Structure formats: C-alpha cells, structure tokens
Amino acid sequence: MRPTTRRRFGAALAIGGAWAALPAFGQQKKPKVVASFTILADLVAMVGGDRIELATLVGADKDAHSYEPTAGDSRTVAAAQVLVTNGLGFEPWADRLARAASFRGRRVVATSDVPRERYLAGEQHHGAAAATDPHMFQDVALGRRYVATIAKGLAEADPAAAQDYRQRAEAYDKRLADLDAWVRQQIDTVPATKRRVITGHDAFHYFARAYGVTFRAPQGLSTAQEASARDVATLIQQIRREGIRAIFIENMSNPKLVEQIAREAGGGVGPELYVDALSPAGGPADTYEKMFRHNVTALVAGMAKN
Ligand SMILES: [Zn+2]
Structure with missing residues (x-):
C-alpha cells in the first residue's frame, strides 16, 4: 500500500464490514497501523504489505515538525493497534496525541534501535542548545535500522504474520543496501x-x-x-x-x-x-x-x- 495524503481507515472499515457479512471466510482482522509521516509510512508499507491497514498522519509535502494534529487524527490513533513514530523530537506532538486518543496499542519508535554512539547533535543556532538530530532516515544505513525495528514491532503486535514481516523486511533491506551503494x-x-x-x-x-x-x-x-x-x-x-x-x-x-x-x-x-x-x-x-x-x-x- 502506498502512503497517500492523510489516508484514513475508511476503506479498512468498509472491508471489515463486508467480511462481517460473510463470517464463513473467517479472516483474521488486519492490524491497523498508524505512521506519523510519509517517509516512515513507506517503510512501514514495505514491511507490512497487505498484512496491515496503514494510515498516515502528516501527509505528502507536509511538515511534521510544525504539524497540528486534528480530532480526526485522534480517532485514527484511537482505532489503531500500532503507532509508529520517528522519535527524538521529530514529531513534538506525538505523545500528546497518543494521550489524547487514550492509545493503548504498541508504540514503535523507529530510531529506538540506533546505537547512541551514532547520534549526532544539531548545530548550535544562535544560543539554542544543541539537541540530537532526529533526521536519521537521511542516512540509508540508519533507514535500514528503522526497517528492522518496524519489522520487530509489527511481529510483536501481530505474531501470526511475524514470518511474513521478517521476510519482507529482509527483501527490502537488500534493496536499501543497493540504494546505499x-x-x-x-x-x-x-x-x-x-x-x-x-x-x-x-x-x-x-x-x-x-x-x-x-x-x-x-x-x-x-x-x-x-x-x-x-x-x-x-x-x-x-x-x-x-x-x-x-x-x-x-x-x-x-x-x-x-x-x-x-x-x-x-x-x-x-x-x-x-x-x-x-x-x-x-x-x-x-x-x-x-x-x-x-x-x-x-x-x-x-x-x-x-
Ligand atoms: Zn526536519
């Protein structure tokens, strides 16, 4: 599934409704996964494929730093089993949104497995303290870490599909190694x-x-x-x-x-x-x-x- 601007779970709910009318299929419901912004959503889509229903909060060409979540975002997060964010302050609104939505699912922070020694601080801009730069996805080697962390998080949230997530992540990782080269x-x-x-x-x-x-x-x-x-x-x-x-x-x-x-x-x-x-x-x-x-x-x- 491609991330698109402000995708919601509408289609997923419609499919769920169709299945509800056909209980003989006995399909397991796909986990609803929310990614905070489009770059992350693409990585999640590559790992989750058609095993998940994916929603993206901050759409294409939109600025995640200055984003202001809507009531609709709160409903989207409330309905989700997994919330994937970049972390390190990239989305300063994410924790507040999860709280507002009473989110009880699994948080996956894509940067969480990047070792501390690989962190970089920002420039000291005119008196502001130098914080950790959250834009790790701009190094493909670290993007590959995001993918591994996302695969682990999805597998923990949806163990029945764990093997599928792992295989997709491995295949995608090879492509990212080529991209890095x-x-x-x-x-x-x-x-x-x-x-x-x-x-x-x-x-x-x-x-x-x-x-x-x-x-x-x-x-x-x-x-x-x-x-x-x-x-x-x-x-x-x-x-x-x-x-x-x-x-x-x-x-x-x-x-x-x-x-x-x-x-x-x-x-x-x-x-x-x-x-x-x-x-x-x-x-x-x-x-x-x-x-x-x-x-x-x-x-x-x-x-x-x-
Ligand atoms: Zn930025």
Whole structure:
C-alpha cells in the first residue's frame, strides 16, 4: 500500500464490514497501523504489505515538525493497534496525541534501535542548545535500522504474520543496501572540494556524515526554529566566499528564506529536495527509495556548479 495524503481507515472499515457479512471466510482482522509521516509510512508499507491497514498522519509535502494534529487524527490513533513514530523530537506532538486518543496499542519508535554512539547533535543556532538530530532516515544505513525495528514491532503486535514481516523486511533491506551503494557511487563523482550544499533547515547531518557532503542551513533541527538575522548574514557571506551554487528549497517548508538568501548571495535555487516528507503518489519522490534517487541526482547536479 502506498502512503497517500492523510489516508484514513475508511476503506479498512468498509472491508471489515463486508467480511462481517460473510463470517464463513473467517479472516483474521488486519492490524491497523498508524505512521506519523510519509517517509516512515513507506517503510512501514514495505514491511507490512497487505498484512496491515496503514494510515498516515502528516501527509505528502507536509511538515511534521510544525504539524497540528486534528480530532480526526485522534480517532485514527484511537482505532489503531500500532503507532509508529520517528522519535527524538521529530514529531513534538506525538505523545500528546497518543494521550489524547487514550492509545493503548504498541508504540514503535523507529530510531529506538540506533546505537547512541551514532547520534549526532544539531548545530548550535544562535544560543539554542544543541539537541540530537532526529533526521536519521537521511542516512540509508540508519533507514535500514528503522526497517528492522518496524519489522520487530509489527511481529510483536501481530505474531501470526511475524514470518511474513521478517521476510519482507529482509527483501527490502537488500534493496536499501543497493540504494546505499548507489548514493555513495553518485556522490563519489563530485570532487570533495565541491561537496557543499545549502538547504532550509538542518536535516542532513546524518546524510553529511554517511556520504561526505557539507550542508549549511539558516534554520536548526526543526523548521519551527527561527533563523536569526546574524545566522542568515553569516550564511550569505559563506555562500559568496565559497562560491556555493548548490542551494536547495525543501518540499515541505516555506521556500522564502532560502530564496532570499540565494538572491542576496547572487545565485539561484536548485530544484526541491524531499526532506521530511515524500511527494504525493505519482510524484518524483513517492517512496523512500525514489526520494533518495531524486535528492541525490539533484544534489550531484547542483554541486557540479560549485
Ligand atoms: Zn526536519
């Protein structure tokens, strides 16, 4: 099942109703699983396949940091057996929502099996304390950990299908290993001195460490953090000094600040990067794999101009 914008359990309930009229089928009900945002939903869909009913809270091209859950979200979570979130403060509203929904199911926090020594802190933005960067999914190796954690969580919630979840996760993991190798290959085509990129907020520390690219952004770990005038001025100087042409807007946040920075630094902006959300179904980045292929292709083309 592909994650789509604000998918609800409507279809699942309709199917359940149809089954209720045909008790002879004796089908076991599929667990209802809620993923907090689209990137996570795609990973859950790859592991759960048609064994689960999947709902996504924050839709395509939407910003999970600044999201405000609705009454409908509360009903969706209340009806679910499993709630999958990124954790590390990526969705600052998630715990409140689970409480409001009196959620009694299984919480799966996708980052929970990433060892502490692999955590990275954010930049110190104008006095704000450096927190742990939650955007671990931007390193495919850590995305593979998400998949393993999701498979474990689904298997615990639905032991009857455990073998199926494990097999799907293993097959998907092989594809992600290939994806990781492809990303390295692509980045390796760019000379090390040119590997500099400007984006909207600090979502790429894990990508930077994994693939050897330097990212700078006016905003911190969350799009909700204000960029200070001093940070913006420093960034503009740096772009001019280093001749950075790889300047990208984000698909799920306001592009105005990055566009202004590019203008003042005397450059243009590259295409959208898919940062904290996938594109709508049928778009250029409607899966985790396609998101990486799109972003890396755009980054390589942008860095070539540096
Ligand atoms: Zn973010």
